[in-house]
Amino acid sequence: MRGTILSIVAAAAALSFSAPAEAQEKTLTVYTYESFISDWGPGPKVKETFEKTCACKLNFVGVADGVALLTRLKLEGKGTDADIALGLDTNLISEAKATGLFEPHGLDASAAKVPGNYSDDTFIPYDYGHFAVVYDTQTMKNPPRSLKELVNGDPAQKIAIEDPRTSTPGLGLLLWVKSVYGDKAPEAWAKLRKRVLTVTPGWSEAYGLFTKGEVPMVFSYTTSPAYHMVEEKTDRYQAASFSEGHYIQIEVAGMLKGTGDKDLAKQFLKFMVSPAFQDIIPTTNWMMPAANTSQPLPDAFNKLVQPSKTFLMGSDEVARNRQAWIDEWLTAMSMN
Amino acid sequence: MLTRAERRRGIGWGLLSLIGIGLFVGIAIVALLSFDAGNTQSRLFTAYTGRILRFTLLQAVLSTLLSVVFALPVALALARRPRFPGRVWVIRLMALPMGLPVLIGALGLIGIWGRQGVMNSLLLKLGLEQPVSIYGLSGILLAHVFFNLPLAARLLLAALERLPAEYWLLSSSLGMKPFSVFRFIEWPAARRVIPGIAGLIFMLCATSFTLVLVLGGGPAATTLEVAIYQSLRFDFDPPRAIALSLLQIGITALILIAISLFPAPDDSGITAGRATRRFDGRTWPARLWDTCAILLATAFLVLPLASIAAAGVHANLWNLATSPAFLRAAWTSFVIALSAGLLAVLTSLAIIAGRGAVADMKRAGGTARTFSISLGGMSSLVLLVPPVVLGTGWFLMLRPFGDVARFAPALVAIINMLMALPFVMRVLAPALETHRKRTARLSASLGLSDFSRAWRIDLPVLAKPLLTALSFAMALSLGDLGAVALFGSSELTTLPWLVYSRLSSYRTDDADGLALILGIICLALTMIGTAGRREAGHG
Numbered sequence: 045m046r047g048t049i050l051s052i053v054a055a056a057a058a059l060s061f062s063a064p065a066e067a068q069e070k071t072l073t074v075y076t077y078e079s080f081i082s083d084w085g086p087g088p089k090v091k092e093t094f095e096k097t098c099a100c101k102l103n104f105v106g107v108a109d110g111v112a113l114l115t116r117l118k119l120e121g122k123g124t125d126a127d128i129a130l131g132l133d134t135n136l137i138s139e140a141k142a143t144g145l146f147e148p149h150g151l152d153a154s155a156a157k158v159p160g161n162y163s164d165d166t167f168i169p170y171d172y173g174h175f176a177v178v179y180d181t182q183t184m185k186n187p188p189r190s191l192k193e194l195v196n197g198d199p200a201q202k203i204a205i206e207d208p209r210t211s212t213p214g215l216g217l218l219l220w221v222k223s224v225y226g227d228k229a230p231e232a233w234a235k236l237r238k239r240v241l242t243v244t245p246g247w248s249e250a251y252g253l254f255t256k257g258e259v260p261m262v263f264s265y266t267t268s269p270a271y272h273m274v275e276e277k278t279d280r281y282q283a284a285s286f287s288e289g290h291y292i293q294i295e296v297a298g299m300l301k302g303t304g305d306k307d308l309a310k311q312f313l314k315f316m317v318s319p320a321f322q323d324i325i326p327t328t329n330w331m332m333p334a335a336n337t338s339q340p341l342p343d344a345f346n347k348l349v350q351p352s353k354t355f356l357m358g359s360d361e362v363a364r365n366r367q368a369w370i371d372e373w374l375t376a377m378s379m380n
Numbered sequence: 381m382l383t384r385a386e387r388r389r390g391i392g393w394g395l396l397s398l399i400g401i402g403l404f405v406g407i408a409i410v411a412l413l414s415f416d417a418g419n420t421q422s423r424l425f426t427a428y429t430g431r432i433l434r435f436t437l438l439q440a441v442l443s444t445l446l447s448v449v450f451a452l453p454v455a456l457a458l459a460r461r462p463r464f465p466g467r468v469w470v471i472r473l474m475a476l477p478m479g480l481p482v483l484i485g486a487l488g489l490i491g492i493w494g495r496q497g498v499m500n501s502l503l504l505k506l507g508l509e510q511p512v513s514i515y516g517l518s519g520i521l522l523a524h525v526f527f528n529l530p531l532a533a534r535l536l537l538a539a540l541e542r543l544p545a546e547y548w549l550l551s552s553s554l555g556m557k558p559f560s561v562f563r564f565i566e567w568p569a570a571r572r573v574i575p576g577i578a579g580l581i582f583m584l585c586a587t588s589f590t591l592v593l594v595l596g597g598g599p600a601a602t603t604l605e606v607a608i609y610q611s612l613r614f615d616f617d618p619p620r621a622i623a624l625s626l627l628q629i630g631i632t633a634l635i636l637i638a639i640s641l642f643p644a645p646d647d648s649g650i651t652a653g654r655a656t657r658r659f660d661g662r663t664w665p666a667r668l669w670d671t672c673a674i675l676l677a678t679a680f681l682v683l684p685l686a687s688i689a690a691a692g693v694h695a696n697l698w699n700l701a702t703s704p705a706f707l708r709a710a711w712t713s714f715v716i717a718l719s720a721g722l723l724a725v726l727t728s729l730a731i732i733a734g735r736g737a738v739a740d741m742k743r744a745g746g747t748a749r750t751f752s753i754s755l756g757g758m759s760s761l762v763l764l765v766p767p768v769v770l771g772t773g774w775f776l777m778l779r780p781f782g783d784v785a786r787f788a789p790a791l792v793a794i795i796n797m798l799m800a801l802p803f804v805m806r807v808l809a810p811a812l813e814t815h816r817k818r819t820a821r822l823s824a825s826l827g828l829s830d831f832s833r834a835w836r837i838d839l840p841v842l843a844k845p846l847l848t849a850l851s852f853a854m855a856l857s858l859g860d861l862g863a864v865a866l867f868g869s870s871e872l873t874t875l876p877w878l879v880y881s882r883l884s885s886y887r888t889d890d891a892d893g894l895a896l897i898l899g900i901i902c903l904a905l906t907m908i909g910t911a912g913r914r915e916a917g918h919g
Contacts, residue, residue, distance in 0.1 A: 078881055078884070079881060079884045079885045082881050082882075082885055083705055084885055084887070085885060105785075111613060111614055112613065114616075115612075115613060115616050118616055119415075119772065119775055119776060119779070120779060123779065123780070125783070202495070207593060207599065209599075209606070209610040209614060210593075210606070210609065210610060210613070210614060237598065240597070240598060241495070241513075241515055241597070242515050242593075242594060242595065242596065242597045242598070243593065243596075243597070243598050243599060244593055244594050245589070245590060245593045245594070245606075246884075247884065248483075248880060248883040248884045249483055249486075249590070249593075249594050249883075251883070251886070251888075252483070252487060252883055252888060252891075253487075253490065253594075255888045256487060256490065256491070256494075256496075256691075256888075257496045258490050258494045258495055258496050258497075259495070268886075271886045272886075275886070330885075330886065367615075371428070373599070374428060374599050377598050377599045377600065378431070378598070378599055378600040
């Protein structure tokens with residue numbers, strides 16, 4: 045009897061969730077991260093705009109984040125339904141290529157211009173953001189003006205950071221410190237540790253602590269203040285400009301080998317670096333557009349920190365050293 | 381005392397659940413192990429693994445001790461005061477922390493105990509300057525006690541309330557002093573359930589993830605669960621993830637075995653089943669002590685919840701609650717929670733039937749005893765199998781059969797069911813055992829059929845524990861993010877997933893509002909779970 049109940053429950057659950065039957069024209073399936081397709085993310089507008097031009101159906105599948113996206117592709121292997129993977133960052137590219145699932149796009153992607161002139165034969169950038177320490181102007185009168193000042197500053201003024209073992213901003217900070225300090229990174233971490241209130245598993249937890257006023261600084265993006273200025277009409281939260289320069293996160297998309305319709309996939313990638321797509325990005329994904337927009341960005345974006353220098357490590361270098369650097373970080377951060 | 385047919389059926393049910401759960405976990409592990417990820421790290425047990433193992437055990441042992449030690453006086457006080465004003469609400473609130481997504485609970489705690497929290501502002505006003513920081517081991521312990529003290533208190537209270545009413549009559553007519561009442565009545569009853577409760581809390585704390593990271597203050601505070609998650613989600617190294625999971629299960633099993641070695645006295649007395657009335661604790665000091673215990677525990681529990689509610693009311697609740705996204709997520713969550721809850725209750729009944737049948741054998745052989753022990757062990761240890769391992773394994777398994785999104789709701793429900801199983805067992809097993817002992821002879825002598833026995837004798841008495849168990853399981857499933865996050869896609873959005881999704885797109889207000897709504901839903905659930913308590917209080 046229990047078996048019957050189990051199958052009834054399973055069947056009922058499956059029934060109530062199964063998507064409506066698909067029919068009609070061509071379909072393009074894009075795997076991405078969840079916040080891209082949430083109600084306020086770029087997803088709904090991107091879908092609407094692209095479907096007007098392609099005589100096709102754009103189907104988004106959202107997973108937790110960029111890392112989960114790559115894991116999902118690895119799990120599915122060659123049989124994946126994805127035509128496009130959108131939302132990996134440059135640190136993941138080497139690993140993504142190693143899966144052998146991606147195909148060079150063969151397009152002229154020169155429309156996409158990001159700081160550091162990143163370009164690749166397989167992945168095309170669609171937006172970017174510089175990492176930055178975001179602070180609360182009400183509690184922080186003298187924000188750090190460089191990474192060195194952050195490291196050596198008053199330990200009573202705390203920062204919330206993310207864990208490089210579980211989150212991409214966490215990995216970003218790790219690489220930033222490595223870029224600036226090189227072999228001296230462990231010493232820098234040992235000092236910075238005293239200012240770290242806590243290390244959260246992801247960006248959301250750290251940012252939540254920050255907006256709740258628990259901590260005056262958080263590790264986030266230069267673009268974070270734009271959200272507060274545009275949506276909440278407040279310039280209370282600002283990013284600190286660091287004199288050494290800022291580490292960049294570039295978000296990219298690529299085409300999968302197994303895609304049924306290469307032309308459609310390429311059409312989407314071209315669309316992605318066109319103004320129609322790029323116009324949507326700044327105020328929905330809260331990142332900088334990677335190509336020209338048809339109109340100037342909202343005023344708030346002009347007030348953001350413009351990094352004097354951009355750090356970006358090669359994806360192969362990151363893939364090779366990530367584990368060793370994380371171990372180094374763990375040791376430095378766990379010392380008493 | 382069972383007939384041969386009953387015994388055979390009991391063993392059949394037990395066997396079925398043992399095989400079912402074994403297969404569900406086993407298939408996931410085999411699927412993962414047979415997947416060629418091609419990047420296995422050779423070094424499994426480094427000094428780092430040793431360090432996090434030590435920390436995992438340390439914080440789990442301390443959290444368990446604190447939760448149980450503080451829960452005992454609260455449960456004793458609540459049992460002694462069936463008419464304490466607002467008592468039923470205190471008990472209902474106790475089920476709330478479990479139904480909250482952990483991060484929300486953590487933010488609530490930070491609102492009270494954090495650097496900018498109420499407590500530190502109070503200290504500041506009293507002229508003490510340095511803000512007291514909870515980050516580190518103290519924060520982890522605080523959070524674990526917040527989540528687990530109510531659980532321990534509720535389970536202890538249930539054990540105390542199962543005591544026959546005659547005990548209190550007798551103790552009063554014997555003129556027993558409070559200490560004697562504790563020593564001869566309350567403590568034996570508590571001691572019978574404490575190993576089980578402690579084991580459960582220990583497992584919950586040992587596998588804690590988000591709380592440990594958010595409140596731990598740094599990677600020095602890391603549990604094995606974090607390492608497992610990292611090796612599967614970030615490094616995608618299945619063999620390492622499974623090796624670490626086995627380490628987690630093995631070590632915890634050893635500790636659970638050690639806990640279960642404490643002798644548990646058997647104490648279910650014969651009762652006429654009259655309503656319980658307490659005659660003790662009428663003195664002023666006793667009243668004062670109990671009032672303090674209940675009020676302190678309530679304040680400890682309510683303050684962080686109030687902080688969540690205070691943050692939540694800023695949001696536009698009406699708009700949130702009527703938005704299509706919310707309604708969809710609420711329906712999904714409800715269907716999954718109900719399926720998981722019902723499955724957990726049914727599976728627990730099957731396991732209890734299996735163990736009951738073995739216990740009933742006059743000469744239980746080695747096989748039978750092993751069977752009974754594996755049933756008991758399995759129903760606890762499933763909590764230690766990381767959901768990320770189960771989810772990924774089943775994803776690989778089902779992938780060839782079509783879109784996994786179609787199977788995802790059923791998988792999430794089953795994974796939630798496994799997580800809830802140990803809780804449900806703690807609620808149902810003692811209740812059922814006591815009930816069986818009290819009614820077995822009677823039912824046998826009346827020659828009642830199975831159906832009329834279930835309908836006339838079991839259901840009236842067991843309705844309450846069954847509902848409590850169901851609401852426990854449903855609350856747990858409602859608050860769970862872990863299992864969903866694995867499949868998480870646009871087609872499968874639950875309430876905690878929605879909260880996280882709002883947080884990850886800067887919509888903190890919406891997230892706060894949703895957390896409040898989720899809390900209210902859980903409260904409504906626990907009202908179902910505590911229904912019928914009122915009659916127990918009155919004569």
